[in-house]
Amino acid sequence: MKMQFRVAALAAVSAAALSGPAGATHSWGGYHWSANTAGSLTLNVVTANTAVWEPSIATSISDWHTPVVNGAPAVLTLNRTVNNSLDRRKCSPIAGKVLVCNYAYGKRGWLGIASIWLSNGHISQGTTKLNDSYYTAGSFYDTPAWRALVACQEVGHDFGLAHQDEGYTAPNLGTCMDYTNDADGGGTYGPSNEHPNGHDYDQIASIYNHSHSNLTLQTAGQTSSPAWHPGPIGDSPAEWGRAVHTDRLGRADTFVKDFGNGRRAITHVFWTLETKRHETH
Numbered sequence: 001m002k003m004q005f006r007v008a009a010l011a012a013v014s015a016a017a018l019s020g021p022a023g024a025t026h027s028w029g030g031y032h033w034s035a036n037t038a039g040s041l042t043l044n045v046v047t048a049n050t051a052v053w054e055p056s057i058a059t060s061i062s063d064w065h066t067p068v069v070n071g072a073p074a075v076l077t078l079n080r081t082v083n084n085s086l087d088r089r090k091c092s093p094i095a096g097k098v099l100v101c102n103y104a105y106g107k108r109g110w111l112g113i114a115s116i117w118l119s120n121g122h123i124s125q126g127t128t129k130l131n132d133s134y135y136t137a138g139s140f141y142d143t144p145a146w147r148a149l150v151a152c153q154e155v156g157h158d159f160g161l162a163h164q165d166e167g168y169t170a171p172n173l174g175t176c177m178d179y180t181n182d183a184d185g186g187g188t189y190g191p192s193n194e195h196p197n198g199h200d201y202d203q204i205a206s207i208y209n210h211s212h213s214n215l216t217l218q219t220a221g222q223t224s225s226p227a228w229h230p231g232p233i234g235d236s237p238a239e240w241g242r243a244v245h246t247d248r249l250g251r252a253d254t255f256v257k258d259f260g261n262g263r264r265a266i267t268h269v270f271w272t273l274e275t276k277r278h279e280t281h
Helices: 002-019 051-063 144-158 198-207
Strands: 041-048 076-082 098-103 110-119 122-131 242-246 252-260 263-271
Touching (some): 051 076, 051 144, 098 144, 122 144, 144 263
Parallel strands (some): 041 098, 098 122
Antiparallel strands (some): 110 122, 110 263, 252 263
């Protein structure tokens, strides 16, 4: 199944390369890391996770490696380091890296959150939190498909992707950057939303198609600018700052916390299907 997905994604990107841009426009507010070289970003991802999340997290990180097309270097390379000695509850950000954690963060209405910290216009660190409180045995979300969708989408936010679509009842687009009521698809929902698709890879190429003369990320996990080490962003809307975007159900799903001097934290929230609008403020 994984090989079939890879071949399909590679074919989609190859077709896009031959026919020109496919209108890839789902960048998350233009937020991005500084590219290592023109069109190429290598990024360290640290994971602190329990065994039940290992298949989903490992697959999502592997999936986000962009395919090599016509001999050109991969646009995005993610190097994973496992560090299960970290405090998964706090999931404190690490400068120059993405940190992915799972923990029972409580019945707060969200399945996963992605936070990025911006310094001088670029992402300087990022975290993904996966909320075990909604994946308990026998629960609606305790399936490989839902774990794969949420892990893939939140990691995708950490390097600058937004959603391709935010409708829950429309047929799936075959990408984890798509909201849905049915993660693994089938019937009227069509394809699975457990992995990226070619349109996601097109958008990554569009985001990282230039290098920077003053890099904030020189090599994977290394920063060149003066250290800025704010702590974790918190687990509830009151800790995320002001709401700046709502989903199609009217729920605030993107928040900005301003630290001054051009430094901000942006948090995106993947709410449960049953969370109501008034619970997100």
